[in-house]
Amino acid sequence: MTISASDRLVNMVDHENAFDLPLADVLPGQLAAVNERFQTRVQKIKLLQHRAEEGRVREVRRIEDIVPLLFAHTVYKSYPEAWLLEKKWDRLGKWLDTVSTARVKPMDTGAVRDLDDWLHRLEEQDHYVSCSSGTTGKCAMMNATTFDLQYAGRAFLHGLLWAGLKFNKDRMMITCGQFPTSPRNIATGGPMSEALTDPTLTPFQANAPPITIGSITEMIMLRKKIADGTASVADIQYYEAKAVARTMSAISVIEQAADAIIANRGRKLHIIGFLGAMYQVAALVRERGYSGKDFAENSTFLTGGLKGAQLPDNYREIIFDTLNLTPDRTFGAYGMQELNTNAMRCRAGRYHLAPWVMLLLLNESGEEQIPMPASGEIEGRAAFFDLSLDGRWGGIISGDKIRVTCEPCACGHRSPSIHSDIQRYADMASGDKISCAGTIDAYVRGVT
């Protein structure tokens, strides 16, 4: 039986040397695999079909053929926001269908209580929708299948193994702050926890109401109503009370994590969280009189950047010194909710690509491909084709500006690697934009 080009690459997830393959060796297979994906999905994903027609693409042979077929990361929040506000689940379902591989079937939406409930009911149809709220406040909704979730977990685990994290089941896992609950976060967090933790110890998570996407969206929608002037007094009171409760809960979550770290200081800990939360926890631990010498050889996994948190310049030193973390026990990845697979950080501090994730470098506007030279580092907008994606289209244009090289890395691995200095185009916009036709109502209503 012959195996397809895409399966051959996707099945490399368990491969020991997956992150060691030079681009030249994998590129022909990647192109063939993208074409396979294109041929099987073009009839299924309505937006892809539109893209193929507009770009007159019938077949993928070269990298240039893929560019018109890529979706901007914003595509997963292209639904009209009013539908969310008005709880039009049938409409949202129809929209979700246009960016999904498997059909989102109509359901009895009369009984749907809220967004969380709707998402839950979709799971019964094997649609696991992960949401992420972006800078604009509107949340992206990305459909995934059981396969995607399992694969994301496996890819993450093997990536960490490759990066050098020892799965000795001898640590206690501590989460600083709270991660929003999403199927993808759960799918990737579970296997890591299992491989690392002492089975007799329960991983620590603060006792607090979970941050569901429904609860985030509820606040966004209320803020919009307040700004629109359509919120009732009761709405505003509810919003204010919720905001206070959320702040109290956030403080408590940080305190609980600091307490847990101090209480378990004799144990080897694996500490995770967004940098902002980790800094707050470290600062609190320090305030209570503990420092690096009080702790065992702890390890950490860092991802996600600062997420807009304003931290002092020496925040990294405070986190590392206080919690006894060292570079060789610090692991990291560059990834995004839009993909199943992260690029893992190597010992030389660069992010390496798995062979089933094709990197396409584009110009800033995302319209043209920048060819990747065999040597030297080159800068551009990152776009990816994650061949492992099952529930939706794998081609995504990110919002990130990266520097990448095809040269072998100082760590010894030969796969294309991305420099750790990654910027978001959205953050780079200067305060210089002056246009009297600017952002209008949004600005007047104060929702910028």
Added chain:
Amino acid sequence: MNTTPEAGTLPSNPDAPDCAPFFIRGHLIEGDEVVHRSRDLGVDFATPKIDLKLLIHPRTELPPLLNTPLSEIIAFLVEAGRKLGDIRNAYVESCIDRTATVSLQPRKTIELQMRHACRYLDEKVLNEVVEQNFCNPKALDEWVPHIDHQGRRSFIRAFAPRLIHVLPGNSPAMGILSIAQSALVKAVNVFKMPSADPFSTVAFLRTMYDIDPHHPVVQSMSAVYWRGGDDSVERILLRPQYFDKLVAWGGGDAINHVMKYIGPGFQLVAFDPKTSISMIGKEAFQSAEELAEVAELNARDVAISDQEACVCSRFTFIEATPEKADRYCELLAERLRIDRVGGAAAPRPLDMELREQIDALRMMDDEYRVFGRSDGRGVTIRSDKPVDFQPLRMTSNVVCVPSLQEALKYVNVATQTVGVYPFGRMEELRDHLASGGAQRVVRLGEAGPSAIGNPHDAMYPLHRFVHWMANENGCVGE
């Protein structure tokens, strides 16, 4: 530093960033010490370092224009207008080319706007602007006596203000208009140029310098660039010690940055970001010919300045069923896709995010319908409520309403111009539009031309600029 004005030329080394000189109180300042990146297109350009001291006109010194009669100022502006409109004007020619490298708008549009703006520098126009803004323009030239009904005697002066202007990046002609308006009120001025046009204001001032380097108009003007939000400049300059008013065009970050400096003694005159809309009554459907004509009028209002200006229509509210509106949208998309500038280069494509949003609606083909292609040449979207993104780059959102009264709920203080069809329905709508916050009602198709000296953004700008000063001097008969 070089103070000899010479006609600008494009740099000989194409890799070196283009240099944007400054003009400070009658002196050209050249230099390339600081390299900036333009906000819209990410093009590098170099400027001299700013010497903030030079920008301050001490309050102990009277404004240079204070005792120059208005008639003389107008005569000077008119002469400058002739020089600016001369196609052999090397400053302007070169600045059109340069601006085209950093602006979102095509060269042709920039040129048209600059040429059009020169027409503002006309004696009749400038006089009418002053007369519309001031019930007694004499107050600009002298202390005008006034006695109230109780016999108290005063002298009123529209005193020359100290203004700092934050110019917009979407309207290269705004420099000319701002210079003229500031000269009419005899202001001492600093113009902060935008990164999308760090050239034109200096080019205009150099043209004036060539006419008379010592003229008080020339001595009253400075044009410089710094990156918006740069605290090292704004914290020092934006103070009531130095300026009376901040004249700010634009919104979002541009306004947010400067808002924190506004306070007693340092007022904001804001030309906010605006959206303009169209309102079309059911009468448009009386015949196929009429509908086509209405679509053409509507398209004209959408297409002004490549839909970059605040006056451009972005939403059209129409009294129609979805089926009828679809017919209209098809016509409107066709009319939008006509090349109105002539010989314009390929349009800039839609930004990814906007294209994704429009394409998503394209997929939802019952509640929404999309006409035209998402290629930047023109697209219309029919919906039953306004889309939640800003229609840009020749995009018009046609919203079906049962009656135009129903559309009034979408009008707010960000609504600038409202084009109405049939024209006779303006009267029934204007009170409600004003009450909702709108600022201007016009016949559909006439958003572009505007009557001379009319209020802008719900104010008479020149009247707002001046420092109104009263000298009370006892009572009659004392």
